[in-house]
Amino acid sequence: MKRGRGRPARLSREAIVDAALALLEKRPDEPLTLLSVASEVSAVPAALYRHVGSLDALLDGVLERVLAGVRFEIRRRASWRSQVRDWMRCMRAHLLRYPGVVRLIGRRGRTSPPWFDATSALIDILRGADLRGAALARAYLWVAETTMGVVVNEAIVPFREQIDATRNALAEMSPGARQRHALLLPHLSAIDADAAFDLVADRTIAALAELVEKR
Numbered sequence: 001m002k003r004g005r006g007r008p009a010r011l012s013r014e015a016i017v018d019a020a021l022a023l024l025e026k027r028p029d030e031p032l033t034l035l036s037v038a039s040e041v042s043a044v045p046a047a048l049y050r051h052v053g054s055l056d057a058l059l060d061g062v063l064e065r066v067l068a069g070v071r072f073e074i075r076r077r078a079s080w081r082s083q084v085r086d087w088m089r090c091m092r093a094h095l096l097r098y099p100g101v102v103r104l105i106g107r108r109g110r111t112s113p114p115w116f117d118a119t120s121a122l123i124d125i126l127r128g129a130d131l132r133g134a135a136l137a138r139a140y141l142w143v144a145e146t147t148m149g150v151v152v153n154e155a156i157v158p159f160r161e162q163i164d165a166t167r168n169a170l171a172e173m174s175p176g177a178r179q180r181h182a183l184l185l186p187h188l189s190a191i192d193a194d195a196a197f198d199l200v201a202d203r204t205i206a207a208l209a210e211l212v213e214k215r
Contacts, residue, residue, distance in 0.1 A: 011043055013051045017061045021098065024062065028100030028155075032059065059104045064114035066094055066101050071121045080129040081205050087122050088147045088201045092154075099155035105148075119144055129212050139208055146204050150197060159193035 019040040020032055030036070034045040034055050041048075052058040074086040095102050105115045119140070126139045157165065167185055170178050 011041060011047060011051055013061065015041060016048055016052055016058065017065055020058060020062045021065060024098050024100035028098070030100075032062070032100070032104070034058065056107075056110060059107070060112045060114055063101060063104050063112045064117070066098055067091075067114050067118040070094055070118050074121060074125070080125055081209070083125040083128070084122075084143060084205055084208065085201050087125060088143065088204070089197070091118065091147050092151050092197060095151050096154060102152055102155040126208075129208070131212065131215060135211055135215050139211055142207070143204060146200060150200055154193070159196065163188050163191075 016037060020037045023032060023036055023040055034048050038045045038048050052061060070090045073090045074083050105112055122143055123140055126136055131139050166181055170182060173181065
C-alpha cells in the first residue's frame with residue numbers, strides 16, 4: 001500500500017514481496033521490475049536492494065511465497081499415486097492463482113531455487129514408489145514437465161478462453177478443419193478445466209504405475 005506524501009515508507013523484505021505479488025495479480029502480462037515494485041511501495045529502486053539484494057532475489061522470493069504451500073498439501077499417509085496427484089493438482093492451483101509467476105520459474109540462464117524446493121517433494125514421492133536411478137529421473141521429468149506444460153498453457157490462455165478461441169476461429173479455418181473442429185466443440189465446451197487436468201493426472205499416474213511394475 002502506498003503511503004501519504006512526506007511519510008517515509010517502512011520497507012521490509014516481506015512488504016516488498018507482498019507488493020510484487022500484488023503487481024503480478026493486477027498486471028500478470030507485464031514484467032516485474034524493481035522500478036515497478038518500488039513505485040508500489042513508494043520507494044526508490046535503490047532502497048529495495050538493501051532488503052532483497054537483487055531483482056533475481058526478489059523474483060525468487062515471490063516464487064517461494066507462491067510455492068510454499070505445495071509440500072504441505074500433500075497427504076503424507078496417502079499412496080504414492082495419490083501423492084503424485086496431490087503434487088500435480090497443488091502445483092497447478094498455486095501457480096494459476098498468479099499466472100504472472102509462471103514465467104519467473106525459468107529465466108535466461110537461471111531457474112529459481114524455490115522451483116527445485118517444490119519439485120524435491122515430488123522426488124520424495126517417487127522414491128516412495130521404490131523408483132531409483134534412471135527410472136526415478138525419467139518419472140520425475142515426466143511428471144514435472146507434463147504438469148508445467150499444462151500450467152504454462154493455461155497461464156497464457158485460460159482453458160475456457162482456449163475453447164472460445166476455437167469457436168471464434170471456425171469461420172477462418174479450412175473447410176476440412178472447420179468440419180472436424182465443429183464436431184468436437186459441443187463436447188469441448190462441456191469439459192471443465194479441472195476435469196481436463198485430472199485426465200492428464202490419471203494418464204500420468206497410469207504410466208508411472210507401468211514404470212514401477214517394470215523396475
